[in-house]
Amino acid sequence: MPAYKAPLRDLDFVLNELIKVQDIIPTLPGYEDATQDIFASYLEAAAQFCENEIAPLNRSGDEEGCEFNAADHSVKTPAGFKQAYQQFCELGFTGLDCDPAYGGQGMPKTLAFPIMEMQCSANVAWSMYPGLSHGAYAAIHAHGTPEQKDTYLPHLVDGSWTGTMCLTEPHCGTDLGLLKTKAEPNGDGSYSITGTKIFISAGEHDMSDNIIHLVLARLPDAPKDVKGISLFIVPKFHADGSRNPVACGALEHKMGIKANATAVINLDNAKGYLIGEPNKGLSCMFTMMNAARLGCGMQGLGIGEASFQGALTYARERLQMRALAGAKFPEKAADPIIVHPDVRRMLLTQKAYTEAGRALTALLALQLDIEEKHPDADARQDAADLVALLTPVAKAFMTDNGFEAANMGVQVFGGHGFIREWGMEQLVRDCRISQLYEGTNGIQAIDLLGRKVLLDQGAKLRKFSKQIHKFCEANAGNAQLAEFVGPLSKLLKEIGETTMGIGMASMMDKDEAGAAATDFLRLIGHITYAWLWARMAEVAYSKLGGGDDAFYNAKITTARFYYAKLLPEVESLKAKIKTGAKPLMSLQDEHFAF
């Protein structure tokens, strides 16, 4: 694999030409200083850090993994990880989009997300240490008392302490209602927490002075089910430096992200502090969870980009066979494999999914900033609705596409893709988890169709559709864009009908929604990307003749590829949805095998 290069040109296109974040960001209270120049300098610094500091540790981190010491319950991260983290802290990146009241740099998510993408491309396992911390920061910032904020936030912001999310238990992943960890009041306002948590990313390590665990547990009198879950702050070390009995019991052996410590965390009367209201832990937890879901999407995006870069370099260098229509480089022993249509199909798939994913990420980041900072309540609500609708899409569609892209990268390499030294197969293994954690992609699909679409009778989806419809109307007379606008408005209409059909069917039988959900999510993903590709083509056309035609023509060509070779998946999605739940539900459970 070639050295990772941050896609700064494409980020500039997406942020400044497509989403035009500068039209909005500096108008939001608190982001007045977040100018285009400031963005550029942060992006440049982050690119250098990712390219030079963490990308070189990606392969070695995978080979070394994390080391658990059962004697003192400590975990050693791979060589170089701690030093890179210290540098990241010194550069101020741990507090990039954090509250200046606690030492943060107060930058918008619109800047933070692209930087997260770069980290995911360069070293996704490493990126999860600051990533999880940021989730803990966000939960405490949103739900903590002033004292809790003063106690924890400055350290999480400067990176001297890190954080975790302790949700899962051996018998409960998706179904948090089954949670068993107990929290007994100590009488002094603190709680005594006992239980076992598993799959705790960055759960124990040697990179920070303290680890702040955010732990879901039940109070003694708590209602059963998810209505009886509370969230607690459980620090590894107390303020007086004494050790809290919250300790790593083991590390999991995993398919990928081996350099991230996935810990079993045992709590044995560990002292914890309630955060937020009793029994309202789930909603506090979703502060972290929604961000984590977008973070997963960026893992798919970043890994797709890394795999594209590797595959493209290889396809240009590897000489094998001649072009079907005759030698293109007769002076060489064979043609580079990029001449072959099927290799180009794979490269263009990686490229088209990645660039659309980058656009979606910027769009969502901007909505998050608007949701948080816009003075107008309607604008905030519109932004919040779009984020709610598209979060499960970003999580599942971007990780499924990222996994496909990573596998195509391996495929471009042929047998060499299977060899660890090349680094291509690691991307497949590292990406695989993103489809599983923070709610499997099947759960995302049900969240989208059930909670985000059917529960409000399609209100959020209609709002989103209106945006796409407006774009189509505005460009109805645009001959250049006709090849995109035509299929886009046709699909928009079909999705409306499909959604209506599912809604009707699921009123009679809820399994109809469950059966359609995964296909429906890809349908929404495709119309989102088709809309973004049409918009990218529109921008590209408007820039032609300005001195950078190669870049803009590539955008238009890639948009065409998307419409010709990826968007047609909707044909099978529509056909599958039409067949309903019966083909899934008729086989009796005991007759699946004989």
Added chain:
Amino acid sequence: MPAYKAPLRDLDFVLNELIKVQDIIPTLPGYEDATQDIFASYLEAAAQFCENEIAPLNRSGDEEGCEFNAADHSVKTPAGFKQAYQQFCELGFTGLDCDPAYGGQGMPKTLAFPIMEMQCSANVAWSMYPGLSHGAYAAIHAHGTPEQKDTYLPHLVDGSWTGTMCLTEPHCGTDLGLLKTKAEPNGDGSYSITGTKIFISAGEHDMSDNIIHLVLARLPDAPKDVKGISLFIVPKFHADGSRNPVACGALEHKMGIKANATAVINLDNAKGYLIGEPNKGLSCMFTMMNAARLGCGMQGLGIGEASFQGALTYARERLQMRALAGAKFPEKAADPIIVHPDVRRMLLTQKAYTEAGRALTALLALQLDIEEKHPDADARQDAADLVALLTPVAKAFMTDNGFEAANMGVQVFGGHGFIREWGMEQLVRDCRISQLYEGTNGIQAIDLLGRKVLLDQGAKLRKFSKQIHKFCEANAGNAQLAEFVGPLSKLLKEIGETTMGIGMASMMDKDEAGAAATDFLRLIGHITYAWLWARMAEVAYSKLGGGDDAFYNAKITTARFYYAKLLPEVESLKAKIKTGAKPLMSLQDEHFAF
């Protein structure tokens, strides 16, 4: 993961009720004794061996891997591998479908293939040691001199020696024309061979007394390109026990099949013996290669079955959430996840692909037996044509589907699927290579569309289509089958038109065939499976009321699932093919990234 259970009931269905191999096999000269009872006893013995001997070594083999000793160039296989291989030899399985003249049991491929499927389910890395040997046996049996046969075959048949295929070099995989390894005549009829081969599966190990390498190399006066490649037998040990300088230089570190030794083989004036004609090595090599491609298909099949078994058990046991329509098991803490439509979708996908793949395997094995043994030349030609047409389909479609099935198995497990101990992620890693080696799946697609379909103006495809057409005609009035026969004959017609369209377009521009190839292969795969599912439903209907209705109703239900939820992929394939090569070829090589 649960212990592997060989799918004997389904094999009985496929062999004896669907493909009805007993109507033909015992009528073929040499296979008179291969009765249904004989089949059953071999299958039972193989099932026991796979379940009890090699399945238990699958996880440990992955963890241990193979160990290379640089001092003496030896390789140690994981614990238990050698003992299991000895038992396999003692049971006579190494010579199962080998010539009795050399100690083989003379059984048909129709029996050998299901046994290969079982090995692939139980332990694909282990299965490759005897698998590669069998390839060497077949090449020497087909192309060797009587002396060569007498020298090598008895040992390959009894398993005391094993074999390899030495094709790939660092700079040449697909493009064997670039091959550099040299063979200089020694003057005594032998040759002195020098070069480096990579990716040599089972290339060095401690399981047999000798290793017979079949090596592609160039004679001094050989024409350039693939027309100048010859095949040589290069034994590790000479008849006098002396060591030939053909040695393992290193083992590759791989994503999966870690228990199989993927060796770098250095030849340093190693003594070799020409097999077949000078410069005709490629056609000898294809004796091994075609079998190896079907072997890959069986890896996809076997791994899909193993993943299905794991996922099904987990889905029945794992309690998480309630069915959308209300609790199905209110007495339990939650419902088993098999109640959820999306989980059933994944299980049924695994099941439908696996069972159709098993049927295709039996069909192809029977054609191979007919091709080899049938007294009638036309019957042999028909069988050969079908095998030629469907070999790339079996290789690519079955491995792509196997990989999808393995990934769905992981997905059913949620986060636990990512943890090595469960064994589900290993299936993904082990399956990944099957899409890459023996010709990447992209190469299979070009082989199918270019060589097998367009080169003979569609003659082989028309012959195959006629079979499907006959089935549709014969069942035109069958109300029970109408739901299958209708879509099947519609698709058959569309594929005819699609093929014609590609043929016309590719006369103007050869890239049109290259651009359509991968989608076209999946189209042919789907019509093959759709035809087989319709035939399975036909058989199942005819057996209803005979005491095993649960089994046959499951077949009918799975056929419906296939038509409702998997076959619709053809809608997007047709749409993508229609858009032609331009969306792939227009972007200039240097404009893929900026």
